[in-house]
Amino acid sequence: MHIYLPIAEMSVNMFTLLAMGAAVGFISGMFGVGGGFLMTPLLIFLGIPPAIAVATQTAQITASSVTGALGYWRRKALDFKLGGVLVAGGFVGTLLGVWFFNVMSRLGQLEFIIVISYVTLFGIIGSLMLAESLKAIWATRRGVVPRSRRSGEHPWYLGLPWKMRFHRSQLYGSVIPIVTLAMLIGFAGAVLGIGGGFILVPALIYLFRIPAAVVVGTSLFQILFTMMAATLLHAITNQSVDVVLAMLLIIGGVMGAQFGARAGQNLKGESFRLLLAILVLGVGIRFAIDIVVEPQDPFSLVTVGARP
Amino acid sequence: MTAMRLPQMASSWLLVGAAAALAGLLASLAPAAAETLILSLSTHRVAITSTYTGSSIVVFGAIERDERTVARAAPYDIVITVRGPRRTTIVREKEKVGPLWLNTSQRRFVDLPTYLAVLSSRPIGEIAGGPFLTRYRLGLAMQITAPGMEQIVSEEPFRDALLRLKKEQRLFAEDPRGVTFLTPTIFRAPITLPAVAPTGNYDVEVALFVDGAQLARQTTNFEVVKTGFEQATVTLAHDHAILYGLGVVIMAVVFGWLATVIFRRD
Numbered sequence: 001m002h003i004y005l006p007i008a009e010m011s012v013n014m015f016t017l018l019a020m021g022a023a024v025g026f027i028s029g030m031f032g033v034g035g036g037f038l039m040t041p042l043l044i045f046l047g048i049p050p051a052i053a054v055a056t057q058t059a060q061i062t063a064s065s066v067t068g069a070l071g072y073w074r075r076k077a078l079d080f081k082l083g084g085v086l087v088a089g090g091f092v093g094t095l096l097g098v099w100f101f102n103v104m105s106r107l108g109q110l111e112f113i114i115v116i117s118y119v120t121l122f123g124i125i126g127s128l129m130l131a132e133s134l135k136a137i138w139a140t141r142r143g144v145v146p147r148s149r150r151s152g153e154h155p156w157y158l159g160l161p162w163k164m165r166f167h168r169s170q171l172y173g174s175v176i177p178i179v180t181l182a183m184l185i186g187f188a189g190a191v192l193g194i195g196g197g198f199i200l201v202p203a204l205i206y207l208f209r210i211p212a213a214v215v216v217g218t219s220l221f222q223i224l225f226t227m228m229a230a231t232l233l234h235a236i237t238n239q240s241v242d243v244v245l246a247m248l249l250i251i252g253g254v255m256g257a258q259f260g261a262r263a264g265q266n267l268k269g270e271s272f273r274l275l276l277a278i279l280v281l282g283v284g285i286r287f288a289i290d291i292v293v294e295p296q297d298p299f300s301l302v303t304v305g306a307r308p
Numbered sequence: 309m310t311a312m313r314l315p316q317m318a319s320s321w322l323l324v325g326a327a328a329a330l331a332g333l334l335a336s337l338a339p340a341a342a343e344t345l346i347l348s349l350s351t352h353r354v355a356i357t358s359t360y361t362g363s364s365i366v367v368f369g370a371i372e373r374d375e376r377t378v379a380r381a382a383p384y385d386i387v388i389t390v391r392g393p394r395r396t397t398i399v400r401e402k403e404k405v406g407p408l409w410l411n412t413s414q415r416r417f418v419d420l421p422t423y424l425a426v427l428s429s430r431p432i433g434e435i436a437g438g439p440f441l442t443r444y445r446l447g448l449a450m451q452i453t454a455p456g457m458e459q460i461v462s463e464e465p466f467r468d469a470l471l472r473l474k475k476e477q478r479l480f481a482e483d484p485r486g487v488t489f490l491t492p493t494i495f496r497a498p499i500t501l502p503a504v505a506p507t508g509n510y511d512v513e514v515a516l517f518v519d520g521a522q523l524a525r526q527t528t529n530f531e532v533v534k535t536g537f538e539q540a541t542v543t544l545a546h547d548h549a550i551l552y553g554l555g556v557v558i559m560a561v562v563f564g565w566l567a568t569v570i571f572r573r574d
Contacts, residue, residue: 004360004503006538007545011361011503059560066564108398112411228557235553239545243556244358250560254567291408298402299469300411301477303395303422 007242008052014248016046021252025064028253029260031276032068032216034061034195034223039249041118041283050111052242054101054193055234058227059246061195064253065224072217079168079214082178083221086200089179090226093186098233101191105238108302117192118287125199126281132202133273140270155207169210169218178208182222190230195223198280342377345516345526346370354501355535362503365530369514371493385428385435385517386487387446388497392423392479393508399466399473415466417452422506423479424451427486427497436520444515444522448482478502507532 003014020042028035036057043053072078104110158173165172181203185196200219204210210218235241350366371384397420400411428435432447441447452470474480479502487497499512509531516524534542545552 002359002361002503004356004358004538006534006541009504009506059556062557062560063564063567066561067567070565070568228561231557231560232550232553235545235556236549239549241545241553241556243541243545243552243559246556246560247563250563254563257567258571291410293409294404295402295409297469297473298409299466299473300400300402301470301473302398302400304398 003244003248005048005242005245007056007240008048008245010047012046012048012245017245017248018252020046021060021249022256023252025253025256025258026260026263027256027279028064029257030263031198031260031272032220033197033201033276034064034068034227035253036061036189036194036196037122037192037198037280037283039253040193041286043245044114048245049240050114051101051105051238051240052245054114054191055231055238055240056242056245056249057193058190058230058234059241060249060253061189061193062224062227062231063250064257065195065197065220065227067254067257069217069220069224072220075217077214078217078221079166079210080221081164082166082169082171082210082214083218085164085175085178086182086218086222087225089182090186090189090222091229092179093183093188094190094226094229094233096183097187097190098230098237100187101234102237108304114192115287115291117188119284119291121188121192122280122284123288126277126284129198129202129273129277130281132206133270133277137270137274158208168214169208171208171210173208181207182226185222186226186230189223189226190233195227197223198276342373343516343523344372345514345524346372347512347514347526347528349512349528349530352530354530354532356507356532356538357535358537360503360538362505363501363532365499365501367497367499367512367514367528369495369497371495371516371524373493380518382519383492384489385430386489386495386497387429387432387435387515387517388425388427388487388499389446389451389513389515390423390425390427390499391421391451391511391513393421393506393510394419395422395506396420397422397470399470401466401469415463417470420452420470422508423501423510424448424474425481425483425486425499426451427481427483427499429485429487429489429495431484435517436522440520440522446515448480477504479505501532505532507534 001014002011004011020039024035024039024042027033027038039060040053040057043057044050048056069078101110104113157177158171160174160176162175163173164175181200185200188194188199189196197216197219200222201215204215204219205212231241346369348368350368354363354365367388369386397417398414399417400414402409403412405412426432426446426448432441436444436446441450445451448471449467452467471480475482478500481500487495489495509529511527511529513525513527515522533539541552544555
């Protein structure tokens with residue numbers, strides 16, 4: 001059954017979108033990530049204009065992170081203080097991201113920026129994640145006990161000024177690197193239509209040594225608020241949020257996430273990270289193919305001009 | 309003025325009769341004013357609803373002749389040109405730059421109809437010869453070429469790509485058998501609109517030919533509009549963007565919260 005998307009001005013198969021939402025929801029539930037990094041590319045490959053795919057996807061991530069964050073909050077696995085600092089940085093990043101998005105859109109370079117960003121960001125993050133998880137799997141196989149955190153050992157960036165203490169996260173250090181990280185995630189999120197959980201979670205674990213127990217809940221808290229801001233800013237500044245598309249993705253995603261969460265419980269930590277790394281790298285490679293392999297058709301069309 | 313002339317004309321019936329005979333003679337010599345086209349569209353308003361997947365509009369037409377119209381040796385030919393709302397379309401070409409394929413050159417087609425359909429009763433080339441195609445601007449290729457630009461070779465790959473890609477999107481269509489004659493003077497032609505055809509005004513131009521000469525030309529139009537929920541959504545999104553944005557955010561939060569209520573496992 002086809003349904004007309006009023007903002008995208010196109011007709012799409014409703015069940016295709018629901019199924020896509022469910023499939024991505026399943027994966028996001030399994031890995032505890034928002035799934036934006038899979039959904040936005042899928043929407044673009046489906047033929048939805050990139051600007052609409054990105055802007056609308058921010059609404060879907062809002063919904064999925066509400067579900068996630070509420071769950072962690074009930075289990076008290078959420079550091080509100082750290083979350084608040086992350087949100088503050090995230091807001092600034094989102095604001096800059098939406099501004100950058102609109103400028104690139106006006107210059108007609110948005111599509112190119114999105115593709116290039118996916119290739120580089122996902123290529124780098126995916127490779128890092130893959131290397132790390134393979135190392136971890138290798139280490140467990142050989143029976144090496146992973147090095148645990150020693151007290152008194154601090155990376156240099158935590159020694160910067162404006163130190164704060166985060167009890168729940170067992171962290172004492174400068175807020176500058178934390179805010180910077182949140183800003184970058186917020187920026188990337190607004191431009192690429194991703195929540196950024198798959199970057200934020202490992203960054204908080206490896207760069208700030210935050211306990212795994214609070215890290216996912218706290219990252220979901222940050223994603224929720226930055227994505228709410230991104231949805232609102234996209235809706236106000238470029239009118240690219242399609243409410244019908246958002247609703248379909250949310251419904252599909254909510255269903256899928258429930259089953260995904262169950263499937264994820266049986267997954268071991270290392271294989272879990274390996275699978276996620278392969279997914280992220282896969283998305284990056286898929287975009288790389290688009291610009292490296294000779295296109296079937298070197299020509300493409302863009303229609304510009306105000307909508308009536 | 310007419311009132312003043314009437315008595316004069318009444319006093320010279322003989323002259324009028326002679327003039328009528330002369331007019332009949334002239335009509336057979338200059339056939340351009342002999343036939344008139346009467347057009348009717350199956351609808352003047354295509355409404356986009358939530359299940360819209362494109363639409364079809366039928367053009368009905370009659371060729372009106374009166375008793376003075378001369379008999380034609382050749383059959384009538386009809387060419388229908390449908391033009392959608394005009395926007396600027398950019399055609400970009402990718403080229404290999406180092407290891408990457410990037411958009412390097414582009415051509416802008418300013419104020420190009422977003423939708424174009426040329427329907428005819430026979431292939432256009434058979435209806436009118438080369439110079440007439442240019443003169444009457446018949447056929448798809450003529451619609452996308454500005455007068456005087458036909459000979460510029462560097463534009464050609466972009467024009468070809470534009471035609472090809474637009475045809476793939478079904479936004480450009482050319483059907484040399486799209487006009488069907490029901491009787492020698494009554495015809496019908498279906499115009500198909502894909503779901504991506506933009507909203508706005510569409511002009512339908514119908515031209516009548518005999519033996520390569522244009523006898524009559526008539527235009528009508530229809531509009532494609534969003535209605536109900538679709539229109540309300542667009543209006544809200546554009547005119548009350550803050551409200552719309554807040555609405556979407558609230559919807560997302562409520563759906564997310566509902567999921568935790570419905571699927572609560574603890």
